[in-house]
Amino acid sequence: VIYHYLPIALSLPTKAQWEQLKEAAFSKRQENESQSFFHIITDSISTGIMVVDRNLKIVMANLASSAAFQMPNKELIGRQISDLIPSSVKHHNVLMNQFFELSTDYQYPMAKGRAVKAVAGNGEEIEVEIKLSQFKYFEQSMVAVTVENKKSIHNPNNSDRLERTLRCLASVMDGAWEWNIKTDEVWWNSQHAKLIGVNPTEPPSFRLWEQHLHPDIRENVLKEISLTIANGQDFDLDYLGRTENGSYQWFRTRGKIYYENGEPAIMSGMLSNINHTRELQSELNEKTNFLNRLIDRSVAGVYVFDLAKKQNTYINNTYSRILGYSPSDIEQIEDLTTLFHADDLVRISKHIDEVTASPESIHEIVYRFKHKEGHWVWCLSQDSANDIDGNGRVTSMLGTFINITDLKEKEQTIQDWAASFYSIFNQAAVGIAQVSLEGSFIRVNRKLCEMWGYSESDLLQKTFQELTYSDDLDRDLENVNKLIEGEGESYSIEKRYICSDGHIQWTLLTVKIVRDSDDKPQHFIAVIEDIGERKKTEEALNESNKALEMFAFTASHDLQEPLRKIKTFSSLIEERLSGKWEDPDARYELNRISDAANRMSYMITSILDLSRASNVELQRKPVMLSAIVDNALETMSVHNRPETLNVTVKTDVICFVDVEQMSRVLVNLFSNSIKYQLKNINTIVTLQGHIEGNYTIISIVDNGPGIASSDTESVFAPFKRLVGRDISGSGMGLSICRQIVKRHHGSILIRDTNTEGLYLEIRIPNEDGNK
Amino acid sequence: MKPFNIVVVEDDPDDQYLLRRAINEYGHQYNIQFLSDGQEALNFFSNEKLSEVSLAIIDLNIPRTSGMKVLEFIKQLPEGNSIPVVIFTTSNFDIEIKQAIALGAIAYMVKPRDYTSLKESVKKILRYCQ
Numbered sequence: 001v002i003y004h005y006l007p008i009a010l011s012l013p014t015k016a017q018w019e020q021l022k023e024a025a026f027s028k029r030q031e032n033e034s035q036s037f038f039h040i041i042t043d044s045i046s047t048g049i050m051v052v053d054r055n056l057k058i059v060m061a062n063l064a065s066s067a068a069f070q071m072p073n074k075e076l077i078g079r080q081i082s083d084l085i086p087s088s089v090k091h092h093n094v095l096m097n098q099f100f101e102l103s104t105d106y107q108y109p110m111a112k113g114r115a116v117k118a119v120a121g122n123g124e125e126i127e128v129e130i131k132l133s134q135f136k137y138f139e140q141s142m143v144a145v146t147v148e149n150k151k152s153i154h155n156p157n158n159s160d161r162l163e164r165t166l167r168c169l170a171s172v173m174d175g176a177w178e179w180n181i182k183t184d185e186v187w188w189n190s191q192h193a194k195l196i197g198v199n200p201t202e203p204p205s206f207r208l209w210e211q212h213l214h215p216d217i218r219e220n221v222l223k224e225i226s227l228t229i230a231n232g233q234d235f236d237l238d239y240l241g242r243t244e245n246g247s248y249q250w251f252r253t254r255g256k257i258y259y260e261n262g263e264p265a266i267m268s269g270m271l272s273n274i275n276h277t278r279e280l281q282s283e284l285n286e287k288t289n290f291l292n293r294l295i296d297r298s299v300a301g302v303y304v305f306d307l308a309k310k311q312n313t314y315i316n317n318t319y320s321r322i323l324g325y326s327p328s329d330i331e332q333i334e335d336l337t338t339l340f341h342a343d344d345l346v347r348i349s350k351h352i353d354e355v356t357a358s359p360e361s362i363h364e365i366v367y368r369f370k371h372k373e374g375h376w377v378w379c380l381s382q383d384s385a386n387d388i389d390g391n392g393r394v395t396s397m398l399g400t401f402i403n404i405t406d407l408k409e410k411e412q413t414i415q416d417w418a419a420s421f422y423s424i425f426n427q428a429a430v431g432i433a434q435v436s437l438e439g440s441f442i443r444v445n446r447k448l449c450e451m452w453g454y455s456e457s458d459l460l461q462k463t464f465q466e467l468t469y470s471d472d473l474d475r476d477l478e479n480v481n482k483l484i485e486g487e488g489e490s491y492s493i494e495k496r497y498i499c500s501d502g503h504i505q506w507t508l509l510t511v512k513i514v515r516d517s518d519d520k521p522q523h524f525i526a527v528i529e530d531i532g533e534r535k536k537t538e539e540a541l542n543e544s545n546k547a548l549e550m551f552a553f554t555a556s557h558d559l560q561e562p563l564r565k566i567k568t569f570s571s572l573i574e575e576r577l578s579g580k581w582e583d584p585d586a587r588y589e590l591n592r593i594s595d596a597a598n599r600m601s602y603m604i605t606s607i608l609d610l611s612r613a614s615n616v617e618l619q620r621k622p623v624m625l626s627a628i629v630d631n632a633l634e635t636m637s638v639h640n641r642p643e644t645l646n647v648t649v650k651t652d653v654i655c656f657v658d659v660e661q662m663s664r665v666l667v668n669l670f671s672n673s674i675k676y677q678l679k680n681i682n683t684i685v686t687l688q689g690h691i692e693g694n695y696t697i698i699s700i701v702d703n704g705p706g707i708a709s710s711d712t713e714s715v716f717a718p719f720k721r722l723v724g725r726d727i728s729g730s731g732m733g734l735s736i737c738r739q740i741v742k743r744h745h746g747s748i749l750i751r752d753t754n755t756e757g758l759y760l761e762i763r764i765p766n767e768d769g770n771k
Numbered sequence: 772m773k774p775f776n777i778v779v780v781e782d783d784p785d786d787q788y789l790l791r792r793a794i795n796e797y798g799h800q801y802n803i804q805f806l807s808d809g810q811e812a813l814n815f816f817s818n819e820k821l822s823e824v825s826l827a828i829i830d831l832n833i834p835r836t837s838g839m840k841v842l843e844f845i846k847q848l849p850e851g852n853s854i855p856v857v858i859f860t861t862s863n864f865d866i867e868i869k870q871a872i873a874l875g876a877i878a879y880m881v882k883p884r885d886y887t888s889l890k891e892s893v894k895k896i897l898r899y900c901q
Binding site: 561 | 785789792861882883884885886887889
């Protein structure tokens with residue numbers, strides 16, 4: 001309304017106005033009246049109104065403005081506006097200049113007044129709130145200034161409220177801003193300037209703020225803002241903007257649009273640097289994601305169990321993986337306890353009681369849960385209180401569990417094994433003991449207790465050293481120490497123990513050392529077999545063998561005696577009757593006696609030989625086959641070796657034998673070859689040797705009649721002769737040979753070949769088989 | 772002519788007979804005295820004048836003390852060394868023969884399987900002692 005009348009109020013200055021006034025001269029009175037009316041109206045308004053021309057000179061002022069500046073109206077008109085609002089009040093001077101320089105399109109008033117410091121007529125500094133608006137008057141830009149004394153517009157209460165608001169603003173790091181949408185005028189406080197990294201003295205402008213936006217997002221942010229304005233919405237925008245130190249950080253700006261006459265006029269808001277929050281947020285997001293992943297990928301199933309509903313209100317992925325139920329499956333289960341194994345229900349119920357009784361601790365339980373597919377899953381679960389209601393009652397449990405079905409099955413298998421091992425251990429027919437490295441019994445079986453006549457508890461108090469018969473202790477300890485020092489894994493010896501009743505028991509002891517994964521000895525497992533009976537039999541056998549040997553010796557020795565007499569006296573008779581034979585049969589008969597006696601004598605000598613072959617101590621050493629053959633032939637030559645014997649060693653070989661004994665074998669074999677050479681030709685014996693693994697193999701071939709395949713084994717029996725009396729011999733030769741070879745732990749056999757002649761093979765190990 | 776006294780330590784009557792017969796083949800000038808066990812032999816050699824013994828023939832296998840002991844006893848006597856001792860035995864174990872020779876026996880005769888060889892051995896011994 002005021003503006004509407006302003007052209008009339010300011011009708012003096014321009015030529016055009018004069019023209020207009022001339023034309024309207026006839027109604028001058030009416031005009032004066034109108035002018036008066038205008039003055040009355042303007043003077044009656046409590047707000048000061050001034051009009052400033054292009055030269056910033058005041059051309060019109062009402063009473064209220066006179067009052068505000070405490071200056072008579074006449075003095076006010078014609079003054080420079082800068083007299084009232086000095087240029088030292090920089091901010092508003094700039095504001096004024098800027099305002100006048102604006103384009104002609106800019107015809108909106110300031111939505112809100114600005115508080116400025118001004119100088120009153122009496123030279124006092126006063127505070128007024130001014131509001132500017134531009135208009136055209138006869139092609140000239142004019143500025144209307146409304147002035148209000150701050151003291152009048154702000155009552156003490158208002159002032160307090162403002163101060164309070166300012167304090168609040170200052171106390172936070174947020175910046176405040178305002179933007180006049182119509183005039184594009186921008187205001188912000190110093191905190192805002194600081195936040196966006198501009199000098200607080202620099203006049204705020206939208207462009208300045210725009211420059212603070214990160215170039216990459218600038219366009220989007222601006223689009224967003226115009227969209228918000230177009231839609232008339234409040235806006236809340238996070239963006240990346242430049243800070244004081246030039247780096248880019250996250251900001252949040254929130255604004256609200258204020259309307260004037262139904263049109264958006266002002267937008268006010270706050271700016272916050274949310275970089276820290278944003279960082280925290282992103283950290284929180286990361287952590288949340290991590291935790292979610294962790295929970296879902298964990299080996300443990302996780303659930304929240306609502307005690308009242310008897311339902312799981314939360315389950316993780318692993319829960320589904322282990323038990324087969326999806327979260328929606330779980331939702332549909334009305335009573336989860338129906339899926340527990342009936343045998344576990346009592347324990348589970350007790351477990352829940354424990355959780356509710358002491359909610360702050362973690363409670364563990366193992367139970368079976370029915371898988372969706374119907375089988376049972378063994379779960380090891382740890383539960384604690386999740387929610388506690390106002391009365392301190394636990395309403396839900398938080399639990400984690402793992403699938404221990406495999407472990408349970410293994411445990412069962414181990415238990416089965418242990419049970420079966422225990423029964424084998426205890427029911428074994430031999431004594432078994434677990435013995436510490438020092439020698440004390442850690443575990444003993446029933447048989448061992450029976451064997452030694454101790455109770456299990458008595459035996460566990462003892463050491464094997466105490467129970468070992470003193471003569472055998474050193475030998476045993478030596479073996480034990482070897483095992484501990486890592487020489488071998490086990491040993492086996494025959495040794496004696498002293499039983500509880502004092503009798504000495506022969507046993508076969510087998511000891512195995514048990515080591516841990518680092519090869520460190522842990523204990524021994526000893527298997528102790530009662531060989532008392534065997535030992536007795538062995539001793540009896542030894543005695544009987546010795547007796548037999550003695551018998552063989554004495555028998556053959558004593559039997560020789562009468563034979564010698566028979567022979568001697570026969571020869572005596574023969575000599576005595578020499579030349580006096582009247583009955584020709586008498587001589588023949590006497591010869592028969594002598595002949596039989598000779599044969600018997602030879603047989604007795606052979607028995608003596610066999611007995612010696614079984615008992616003589618062997619002196620084994622490496623020797624060439626040819627050397628043994630030479631030795632044999634030399635022995636034979638003493639006893640008139642026949643000229644017809646022809647021995648060849650075709651392939652020589654080294655043997656590990658007792659030379660004397662082996663020579664006897666060869667002598668026997670050569671003698672046989674000669675003996676059975678029925679044709680009137682030379683006897684040819686060929687020997688060949690070779691090594692096969694650990695054995696030396698000697699083959700002996702002759703050109704005799706050979707032996708029928710049915711007799712190849714029986715010829716080795718003592719006194720076995722295959723031919724008639726016309727061939728001399730005791731039938732002990734091959735028995736002696738086999739005995740000698742056996743004592744070398746070797747074998748001798750006749751090969752059944754299609755070729756003529758004898759094919760005999762001797763195999764002798766190259767080391768002492770007793771090892 | 773100094774009488775030729777032969778002492779024979781031999782328990783077997785057959786061997787006594789055969790020895791006497793073989794010695795007598797070479798004349799009846801030989802006095803033969805038979806001692807049939809070891810103890811008797813030890814007594815004899817401790818009491819008799821050993822210088823009168825021309826030859827001792829000892830069987831190793833005799834009752835009460837072995838022939839080897841008798842030989843050892845003779846050889847440790849001051850005059851024992853001058854008596855020729857011949858071992859007469861069935862055994863032909865090297866070790867016994869070696870031991871006897873080591874103790875001072877001059878020869879050993881293995882008890883014969885025929886009379887002819889016995890006669891030969893006796894002949895050699897008698898020739899050696901004369």
